[in-house]
Amino acid sequence: MRWFKNTTMMSGLLCLMLFFAGAAQAADAEEAELGSEDKACQSCHDSDDIKAKVTQAGESISMRISTQAFLASMHNETSCTDCHEDADGKDHGKVPVPMKSKRDYRLSFQDSCTTCHKKDVAEFKDSVHAILLSEGSDKAPTCSDCHNSHTLRSVKLVEPIANVPCATCHEDIFKAYSGDVHGLERVAKGKSAPLCADCHKSHAIQAASLGDGIRDSCLNCHKDTAVQHEVWLPNSKLHFQSVECQVCHAPNAQRRVNLRMVDSAGGKQLMEKKGVPQFERLATAADGTSRGFDEKEMKNFLKAFNLENPDNKAILSGRLELRSGLEAHQLSTKEEALKDCAVCHQAGAVPFSSVVLTMAGPDGRSLRQGVEKEVLTSATSLGSLRGFYAIGSTRIKLLDYLLVLVILGVLCVPIAHMSVNRMFKARRDKLQAERQQASTK
Ligand code: HEC
Ligand code: HEC
Ligand code: HEC
Ligand code: HEC
Ligand code: HEC
Ligand code: HEC
Ligand code: HEC
Ligand code: HEC
Ligand code: HEC
Incomplete structure (x- = not known):
């Protein structure tokens, strides 16, 4: 009885604590507000008067930053000047500063994320996209092509598949994907089926034909694959080495x-x-x-x-x-x-x-x-x-x-499976021995 009383009291207390914690968090979200420095920026940048800027390449870029979207973003606790150190000068906004192109401007921020996101920058470093960037590609993505710093929401939110950043540049692939077994499942059921990054990774993206990374990501979700195939496909593991999954599944x-x-x-x-x-x-x-x-x-x-x-x-x-x-x-x-x-x-x-x-x-x-x-x-x-x-x-x-x-x-089928396995066991062993011999030569 005493035990019961104690635990109810404890859990009551816990509930109360959780309630306050929750309330405090809710209050945080409601009260999310710009710091005074940021308010000053927004007096111009969230006003109807701010004009779009025209780059030397002739593109027009809106200078309007929505305060509401910024406060709802994951960056709401960072300040404008954390990323725009050079924007609080006396002449800012009064004397136009030439901008070469949108791409050029975007590239100038590529290193600025490092201060706060070391891990992601490091993962990105050896990716096919990063190599292309370092070779001067004008099409490969920078951080800002995939993440809008002013509006980005938590990556945990399930967004419509069309919002995946990859779709902008790999349009044909996105179209194919949206109609395939995973795309349809993803639309029907939300997060369980893979989106681009589940097979290719988000930052450490490698060339698709390199290594076995993609196959391994298939096997990571479809864990029983070898067992399920072995029922009808003799030596399924060898097939998985020599036949890419999509060869049979497309x-x-x-x-x-x-x-x-x-x-x-x-x-x-x-x-x-x-x-x-x-x-x-x-x-x-x-x-x-x-x-x-x-x-x-x-x-x-x-x-x-x-x-x-x-x-x-x-x-x-x-x-x-x-x-x-x-x-x-x-x-x-x-x-x-x-x-x-x-x-x-x-x-x-x-x-x-x-x-x-x-x-x-x-x-x-x-x-x-x-x-x-x-x-x-x-x-x-x-x-x-x-x-x-x-x-x-x-x-x-x-x-x-x-x-x-x-x-x-x-x-x-079962007999074929057994006999095939048995018949080939001897050959396999022999081959294995030959290979070992060859590689030690
Ligand atoms: C976490 C970093 C970060 C924060 C915080 C941030 N910005 Fe930016 N901002 C960027 C990046 C990166 C770009 C370049 C984006 C691009 O090329 O699309 C940019 C571009 C801009 C531009 C040019 C227009 C555009 O969209 O490209 C303006 C204006 C701007 N920011 C204003 C602000 C203001 C005002 C704030 C605060 C309310 C702010 N920024 C907060 C990273 C940030
Ligand atoms: C007096 C109004 C005003 C204020 C205050 C202001 N800006 Fe601007 N800002 C502008 C205008 C106008 C432009 C476009 C300038 C141009 O065409 O060269 C601009 C451009 C920018 C750009 C685009 C890059 C560039 O240099 O052209 C960024 C980023 C930016 N502002 C950030 C900020 C931040 C951060 C603050 C606060 C610290 C701030 N601004 C305060 C008016 C203002
Ligand atoms: C080709 C598109 C792409 C590029 C380029 C890219 N990201 Fe991402 N990033 C993603 C995707 C997709 C996710 C979500 C992954 C998920 O859902 O698990 C993500 C997640 C993140 C996250 C949150 C989750 C995590 O894994 O930490 C951060 C922070 C982040 N990226 C920062 C960066 C930075 C910094 C750069 C530049 C070095 C960058 N990203 C470049 C696509 C990209
Ligand atoms: C001054 C520090 C700072 C800088 C600079 C900064 N970020 Fe962030 N970023 C944060 C904080 C704080 C969060 C909140 C979530 C967290 O703790 O990861 C965040 C969150 C994110 C997320 C969402 C992570 C998630 O879990 O959903 C992405 C994506 C992201 N940042 C991308 C960028 C990119 C791209 C740049 C460079 C243009 C950048 N950030 C620059 C501080 C920063
Ligand atoms: C179920 C896993 C999976 C998903 C999800 C997926 N891919 Fe792929 N992707 C593959 C495989 C497998 C290949 C081919 C590998 C090979 O060439 O050996 C590939 C190849 C590619 C290639 C190279 C194409 C070429 O011409 O060689 C690109 C680019 C690519 N994918 C982008 C994407 C994008 C963008 C998305 C999201 C719309 C996506 N992928 C979703 C598995 C996936
Ligand atoms: C700003 C444009 C852009 C965005 C956004 C982008 N990519 Fe790419 N990507 C490229 C370019 C350009 C190449 C090199 C040319 C090509 O292979 O299409 C490339 C190459 C690739 C390759 C290697 C292709 C091969 O032949 O093996 C893969 C895989 C890939 N991207 C996947 C993705 C995924 C996944 C995303 C989203 C997380 C994404 N990309 C977002 C522009 C982009
Ligand atoms: C993020 C987890 C994930 C990854 C990665 C993944 N899949 Fe799937 N796959 C699913 C889900 C979820 C379904 C739909 C439910 C089901 O039938 O299992 C599915 C369905 C399938 C189906 C249809 C099965 C049926 O019952 O008709 C095939 C075939 C398939 N995946 C093959 C692959 C291949 C090949 C790869 C790698 C190129 C791959 N999957 C990568 C999660 C994944
Ligand atoms: C998409 C093409 C493809 C299909 C379909 C296919 N196989 Fe194979 N199979 C291969 C390839 C390629 C190899 C060679 C693997 C190696 O030697 O590297 C192989 C190897 C084998 C081996 C030799 C294994 C060993 O130990 O040396 C057997 C047995 C076999 N397949 C039986 C079958 C049977 C039975 C089916 C139908 C149920 C089947 N395969 C369907 C492509 C295929
Ligand atoms: C030789 C052709 C072949 C290869 C290679 C192959 N599959 Fe299959 N797979 C099939 C066939 C045929 C079925 C349907 C079997 C049946 O009738 O039950 C199947 C079934 C599946 C299923 C559904 C499983 C179930 O029983 O619910 C998944 C998931 C799957 N394969 C994933 C993969 C993955 C991942 C790979 C690569 C590692 C792969 N497959 C390689 C032919 C193949």
Whole structure:
């Protein structure tokens, strides 16, 4: 009884405390008011008289700052002069100061966020956007392209998808995304389905084709994916390494084989050093016909490349991907996903008829060279490919026969799954041993 009394009293007290805390906070919000210095700024900047400023590039920029929106923003506790130190001079607003362009003005603030947002600035630093900025791109986003300092609301608020900052510049992708399985789910249910930053990150955005970051973000939300696929797809983990998710989940898209140049020691994607163009030079030199590499040209290219880079020699790592990055944003429901093994596992399979060789450029985006499809089954590339699936190669003959059986329905799915796994276990082990041997050489 005493215990009960005590706890009720305690919780009563707690409720009371919470109530006061809540009330105090509400009062804070109501009383959010400009400091006197800021009021002085707003006497001009929130008045009907303030005129738009015309830049030297001819753009007109409104100088009107809404006090109401500013007070409702996450920056309501910062002062105008925290970001505009130079604006409280005597001549300010009286003597016009020339402004080159909107873009130029925006860029001048790029460092000013650092004082208060070190973490975000640091994350942004190595992103594809930041690299483009440092190279002088006039299109890559600055902090202010994605965040309006005067009106920004908490990023936790669920906004309509059209407000996502990425939509302004990546309009086509946004359109595709809005109609796909995630976009529709997001509109229907709010926050659970991914928006751009959930797959690409918000600040540390990398080139889409670099590494496996995007796939890993898929797996982060769809945690049971490997188990669910294993039921019908033998060795799903290997498929996930060699077949990008969207290759099956954007069922109408066109596919191709991407031979990525990776470090022969660590398997990491090779990236061209800034200011040392190598890929294009060597590829142009090797591609005699300009019709894409044939077997011999590919061999010469790899030889020349490895001569220049004795410390990180290149081998190739094959992966099925989509031909257009746009189509990666047209994912559909699981019922429509590609389940037919024959699309990939038969002689002359269409996805294997288009082949590119790529190396990551200095900003991470791919440098590309066309390759004739025969190269996939040639002796040279088999050596440097380390066992990527290639139709017609000996490794896969067995698989092709087996798959014919699967396709004919001779084996029912669970048995096929078991026997495929068993049959390939031995081969896999052997391959693994070979690979290990090769990499220790
Ligand atoms: C957290 C930083 C920050 C605070 C606080 C801030 N600003 Fe700004 N302001 C900026 C940035 C960044 C730009 C450039 C924005 C752009 O290019 O769109 C800017 C631009 C402006 C402009 C040019 C017009 C425009 O929108 O580009 C005016 C005028 C201005 N600010 C006035 C103010 C006033 C008045 C206050 C206080 C009520 C204030 N600012 C508070 C960061 C800030
Ligand atoms: C007397 C009215 C007045 C006051 C007070 C005033 N401004 Fe301005 N402000 C202007 C006018 C007019 C312009 C446009 C000037 C131009 O065309 O060059 C301007 C331009 C700006 C710009 C755009 C960049 C630039 O330099 O052209 C910023 C940022 C800005 N003001 C911030 C502030 C801040 C912060 C305060 C308070 C500390 C403030 N202003 C106080 C009138 C005023
Ligand atoms: C390409 C667009 C883009 C650019 C450029 C960008 N941001 Fe962001 N930022 C976002 C998005 C999207 C979110 C929301 C992430 C989320 O919902 O988890 C965000 C979140 C934030 C947050 C709040 C949450 C957090 O993660 O800390 C801050 C602060 C922030 N950004 C500051 C900055 C600064 C400073 C810069 C410049 C170095 C910058 N942003 C550049 C898109 C961008
Ligand atoms: C004087 C310090 C200061 C400066 C400079 C500043 N901010 Fe902020 N910013 C804050 C504070 C304080 C908050 C409130 C939320 C918090 O604690 O993160 C905030 C919040 C934000 C948020 C929302 C975070 C969220 O959790 O929703 C974004 C986005 C943001 N700032 C972007 C910027 C950008 C972009 C710049 C540079 C143009 C900038 N800030 C400059 C102090 C600053
Ligand atoms: C479900 C995850 C996911 C979401 C959500 C998503 N993307 Fe992507 N995005 C991808 C994948 C996968 C690729 C292709 C990767 C590759 O090339 O290997 C890609 C590629 C891209 C590319 C490169 C396109 C090209 O031509 O190579 C851009 C730019 C991009 N996305 C922007 C966006 C924007 C903007 C949004 C939001 C409207 C968005 N993405 C939403 C997964 C996503
Ligand atoms: C101010 C314009 C702008 C905004 C806003 C913007 N981007 Fe970009 N982005 C670019 C430009 C320019 C490039 C380089 C050209 C290209 O690939 O389209 C780029 C490149 C990319 C790439 C690499 C493309 C590749 O080929 O691999 C990705 C991924 C990307 N952006 C995602 C995003 C995401 C996600 C957002 C929102 C959080 C966003 N971008 C917001 C302008 C922008
Ligand atoms: C070889 C083609 C293929 C690949 C590669 C593939 N999927 Fe699938 N996926 C399918 C098919 C087919 C289904 C529908 C299975 C069924 O009929 O139940 C499916 C189902 C799904 C489902 C729904 C799961 C359920 O049962 O509710 C998700 C989520 C999914 N896949 C995500 C992924 C992700 C993430 C990846 C990459 C890591 C991926 N898939 C790679 C073909 C593929
Ligand atoms: C932020 C979490 C998140 C990320 C990241 C994410 N998804 Fe999803 N995905 C969802 C949600 C939520 C749904 C809708 C509910 C469901 O069916 O699971 C969904 C639905 C799907 C479906 C349809 C499933 C069905 O039942 O028809 C597929 C296929 C799918 N996602 C594949 C992917 C792929 C491929 C990626 C990476 C390129 C990815 N997802 C990234 C959360 C995510
Ligand atoms: C989108 C194309 C695609 C589809 C659809 C597909 N596969 Fe594969 N599969 C591949 C690729 C690519 C590899 C090669 C992986 C490697 O060696 O790197 C592979 C490898 C395999 C392997 C060899 C695994 C090993 O241990 O070496 C088996 C078995 C297999 N697939 C069975 C199937 C079956 C059964 C189906 C249908 C249920 C199927 N695959 C559907 C592309 C596909």
